[in-house]
Amino acid sequence: MNKPTSLLVFFAFLIVSPNVLLPILQPPVTAAALPLYTNSRWIVDETGRRVKLACVNWVSHLKPMVAEGLSKQPLDVISKQIVSMGFNCVRLTWAVFMVTNHSLASMTVRHSFQSLGLLDSLAGFQLNNPSLLDLPLIKVFQVVVSNLANNNVMVILDNHVSKAGWCCSKCDGNGFFGDRYFNPDLWLQGLTAMATMFNGTTNVVGMSLRNELRGFNQNTRDWYRYMQKGAETVHAANPDVLVILSGLSFDNDLSFLRKQRVKLTFNGKLVFEVHWYAFTNGNVWESGNPNQVCGGIVNNVMKKAGFLLEQGWPLFVSEFGVDQRGTNVNDNRFLNCFFGVAAELDWDWALWSLVGSYYMKSGVFGVEEVYGMLDYDWSHTRNSSFLQRLSTLQTPFQGPGVSDVRPYKVLFHPSTGLCVQREVLKEETVISLGSCSESEAAWSYTTQKTLELKETYFCLQADDGSLGKPAKLGVFCSDDTSKWEMISDSKMHLSSKLINGSRVCLDIDSNNAVVTNPCKCLSRDHTCDPGSQWFKIIDSTRATGNKHKKSS
Ligand SMILES: *[C@@H]1O[C@H](CO)[C@@H](O)[C@H](O)[C@H]1NC(C)=O
Ligand SMILES: *[C@@H]1O[C@H](CO)[C@@H](O)[C@H](O)[C@H]1NC(C)=O
Ligand SMILES: *[C@@H]1O[C@H](CO)[C@@H](O)[C@H](O)[C@H]1NC(C)=O
Numbered sequence: 141m142n143k144p145t146s147l148l149v150f151f152a153f154l155i156v157s158p159n160v161l162l163p164i165l166q167p168p169v170t171a172a173a174l175p176l177y178t179n180s181r182w183i184v185d186e187t188g189r190r191v192k193l194a195c196v197n198w199v200s201h202l203k204p205m206v207a208e209g210l211s212k213q214p215l216d217v218i219s220k221q222i223v224s225m226g227f228n229c230v231r232l233t234w235a236v237f238m239v240t241n242h243s244l245a246s247m248t249v250r251h252s253f254q255s256l257g258l259l260d261s262l263a264g265f266q267l268n269n270p271s272l273l274d275l276p277l278i279k280v281f282q283v284v285v286s287n288l289a290n291n292n293v294m295v296i297l298d299n300h301v302s303k304a305g306w307c308c309s310k311c312d313g314n315g316f317f318g319d320r321y322f323n324p325d326l327w328l329q330g331l332t333a334m335a336t337m338f339n340g341t342t343n344v345v346g347m348s349l350r351n352e353l354r355g356f357n358q359n360t361r362d363w364y365r366y367m368q369k370g371a372e373t374v375h376a377a378n379p380d381v382l383v384i385l386s387g388l389s390f391d392n393d394l395s396f397l398r399k400q401r402v403k404l405t406f407n408g409k410l411v412f413e414v415h416w417y418a419f420t421n422g423n424v425w426e427s428g429n430p431n432q433v434c435g436g437i438v439n440n441v442m443k444k445a446g447f448l449l450e451q452g453w454p455l456f457v458s459e460f461g462v463d464q465r466g467t468n469v470n471d472n473r474f475l476n477c478f479f480g481v482a483a484e485l486d487w488d489w490a491l492w493s494l495v496g497s498y499y500m501k502s503g504v505f506g507v508e509e510v511y512g513m514l515d516y517d518w519s520h521t522r523n524s525s526f527l528q529r530l531s532t533l534q535t536p537f538q539g540p541g542v543s544d545v546r547p548y549k550v551l552f553h554p555s556t557g558l559c560v561q562r563e564v565l566k567e568e569t570v571i572s573l574g575s576c577s578e579s580e581a582a583w584s585y586t587t588q589k590t591l592e593l594k595e596t597y598f599c600l601q602a603d604d605g606s607l608g609k610p611a612k613l614g615v616f617c618s619d620d621t622s623k624w625e626m627i628s629d630s631k632m633h634l635s636s637k638l639i640n641g642s643r644v645c646l647d648i649d650s651n652n653a654v655v656t657n658p659c660k661c662l663s664r665d666h667t668c669d670p671g672s673q674w675f676k677i678i679d680s681t682r683a684t685g686n687k688h689k690k691s692s
Contacts, residue, residue, distance in 0.1 A: 211264030315355030
């Protein structure tokens with residue numbers, strides 16, 4: 141199942157050309173002044189400026205208890221890939237027993253692989269990370285954190301399970317306090333050990349106390365009792381980290397916080413986390429009408445977790461992700477809806493996952509992770525168009541200190557990750573999709589429902605001719621073709637009316653030109669996909685570049 145030859149091939153490739161691993165999409169992010177704090181719903185640095193967590197999950201809690209991928213690439217190469225993909229942070233998972241059981245903590249990587257029969261992984265590890273092979277597991281965990289520090293990557297330590305192994309099911313014994321492997325005292329011991337170990341390690345900015353609480357024993361009384369205890373325990377050992385609390389029902393439900401607050405002796409450090417996948421709701425994205433499903437599920441997510449933002453707490457969406465091959469309709473539809481909300485609410489997040497393949501998952505060797513940013517060999521980005529879309533969300537739209545620009549709107553298009561902009565092509569002005577950080581993508585949305593290009597007299601108009609025509613800019617902005625409303629159950633169609641009264645929706649054509657078309661999927665049809673017509677009007681204070689300055 142492993143492909144040992146490809147390791148050698150890639151190794152040769154590395155020597156020849158170390159720089160062509162990945163395209164550099166993002167300029168290096170300027171390092172935040174750590175530690176981090178909270179200011180209402182925002183996570184901020186020491187200077188009070190917003191730091192948006194744009195993290196990727198890096199799995200280190202499976203049976204081998206070694207950060208995945210180190211049999212495929214040198215540690216530093218992986219860290220640099222994380223940076224070049226634009227992530228500023230890693231949610232690094234760990235198992236309680238790795239720190240509380242001395243014989244596990246002191247086991248070497250070699251021994252761990254050998255005891256599981258992972259001989260291909262062992263050979264790959266020897267090739268790529270020989271200096272780590274005979275170190276104890278706990279030491280390798282520390283080396284990973286410190287290599288991420290050397291690359292300016294922040295780390296959130298996520299206690300994923302007690303007993304190492306794939307997570308999560310209702311009856312795996314790791315789901316809730318008191319379950320077979322989930323002894324609360326041992327858990328507290330583990331948290332203390334981790335927090336103490338990384339006290340003073342500046343790039344460790346947060347600790348997720350426990351992943352996806354769940355199962356037959358879950359209840360809110362014990363949730364408050366133990367989560368508050370866990371939070372105090374971590375804070376006592378390491379006052380610098382953000383303390384991150386997961387909800388019930390696989391971290392889909394924090395609604396109980398409406399009734400009762402978390403009581404802690406400290407403040408400015410508390411963050412909540414929520415998980416949201418397509419499969420959280422089974423197959424409904426594929427079997428239902430996407431507008432209805434998106435509208436209904438977003439409502440539900442807001443009720444269960446999103447309300448915390450309105451209450452002034454940071455909400456960290458610490459797991460979401462899709463099959464990046466683009467072949468899963470359920471996932472594809474979910475993602476367009478998710479990206480819309482993620483841009484609008486501008487929350488902090490961690491993608492599942494970095495992993496291209498696992499040493500061993502649920503007993504199977506060398507399993508590919510199609511939700512992973514990296515490919516099977518950990519050598520390239522799995523899907524560069526996915527990364528392109530994601531990259532728009534890697535920097536903040538809003539929040540303290542993002543810029544001193546006055547708030548404006550962008551018209552975000554989730555299925556491309558781009559925004560509606562004015563573009564001048566050979567002296568002709570067209571409406572197209574482009575970067576969300578250009579002055580030509582800054583709009584205001586007026587009380588008359590017109591969309592005006594900032595600092596101009598131009599408004600967005602539907603061409604009142606035949607359908608499929610490009611949208612245009614006009615100066616007489618009082619007729620129906622200049623009035624735009626968010627319609628449909630998803631509230632993601634930007635719609636206006638033609639003079640004859642027929643409704644049209646903003647859409648894109650195959651060249652990414654912005655056009656108007658009949659609105660898609662407004663009825664109950666579940667076979668159609670409205671993704672190309674989904675937009676969000678989003679608040680932004682991003683500093684804008686002006687790409688036309690030079691030429692004009
Ligand atoms: C520690 O881990 C070892 C190896 O898996 C196991 O045999 C032992 O029972 C564990 N000890 C405790 C106290 O759980
Ligand atoms: C954590 O580290 C700080 C210095 O960085 C030290 O003052 C403090 O005593 C340490 N706390 C614990 C519990 O070890
Ligand atoms: C990347 O994702 C897109 C959109 O989902 C899909 O069409 C494309 O085939 C994917 N590319 C690869 C290499 O998987």
